Amino acid sequence: MDLDYFKLIDRVVELNLDEKRITVEAQVPAAHTIFEGHFPGFPIMPGVLLTESMAQSSGWLLLGLLKFERMPFLAIVKEAKMRGFVSPGSLLTIEAKLEHEGSGFAVTKAKGRVGKELKCSAEITFGLAPFPDPSMRVHMDAMANKIGFPLQAITHD
Amino acid sequence: MSSTFDQIANIIAETCDIPRDTIKPESHAIDDLGIDSLDFLDIAFAIDKAFGIKMPLEKWTQEVNDGKATTEQYFVLQNLADRIDELVAAKNAAPGA
Numbered sequence: 001m002d003l004d005y006f007k008l009i010d011r012v013v014e015l016n017l018d019e020k021r022i023t024v025e026a027q028v029p030a031a032h033t034i035f036e037g038h039f040p041g042f043p044i045m046p047g048v049l050l051t052e053s054m055a056q057s058s059g060w061l062l063l064g065l066l067k068f069e070r071m072p073f074l075a076i077v078k079e080a081k082m083r084g085f086v087s088p089g090s091l092l093t094i095e096a097k098l099e100h101e102g103s104g105f106a107v108t109k110a111k112g113r114v115g116k117e118l119k120c121s122a123e124i125t126f127g128l129a130p131f132p133d134p135s136m137r138v139h140m141d142a143m144a145n146k147i148g149f150p151l152q153a154i155t156h157d
Numbered sequence: 158m159s160s161t162f163d164q165i166a167n168i169i170a171e172t173c174d175i176p177r178d179t180i181k182p183e184s185h186a187i188d189d190l191g192i193d194s195l196d197f198l199d200i201a202f203a204i205d206k207a208f209g210i211k212m213p214l215e216k217w218t219q220e221v222n223d224g225k226a227t228t229e230q231y232f233v234l235q236n237l238a239d240r241i242d243e244l245v246a247a248k249n250a251a252p253g254a
């Protein structure tokens with residue numbers, strides 16, 4: 001995780017386009033100024049960042065399903081549940097699954113675990129739009145390479 | 158079994174926290190009920206799920222933007238119910254349905 005740049009996903013572990021699901025890993029930093037304030041003496045990942053992690057995981061799934069032709073933008077978060085504390089240094093594994101693909105929008109369900117323990121879950125809706133700027137598409141390609149997104153998976157039907 | 162309009166009205170009432178008795182067949186979702194595009198995403202998800210369809214919102218929006226259709230054709234609730242009935246009928250008539 002690079003919290004300063006809001007890049008919360010480190011690795012794509014598995015992308016299954018047939019089953020419309022993705023599994024990613026996110027290494028929570030052992031130290032960061034966020035943990036100095038949240039909270040002194042009891043550092044834990046803020047729920048909004050766990051929610052954003054689930055949204056970014058879902059976003060990578062949707063980019064794969066959309067073959068990087070459109071960009072998913074976060075629109076609605078429902079049933080966001082923080083089920084347990086996530087401490088600095090934890091390895092977060094997030095699974096996201098497509099719940100529904102509508103016309104111009106998509107809905108996913110995501111779950112985050114540390115080990116076998118479920119830590120967070122949410123239902124997330126995205127608006128799907130053309131990339132607003134070509135540089136954004138270039139950036140997403142570079143990010144995809146960095147996190148090991150299996151680009152070959154989307155070049156074959 | 159409740160009518161398509163009743164099902165839509167119940168979805169809108171629940172999703173947007175609008176009193177059910179203010180939602181009429183002649184209500185315009187945007188102009189009368191004040192439903193914005195974000196709420197409509199939520200409504201579209203619920204309608205798609207309830208009827209097992211995929212409402213072609215992007216196509217409808219394009220038709221309105223191009224002047225080929227009016228918002229009333231899609232967003233007056235009785236008209237929306239009729240469009241949904243057509244989509245359900247088309248789905249049921251499709252091979253393998």
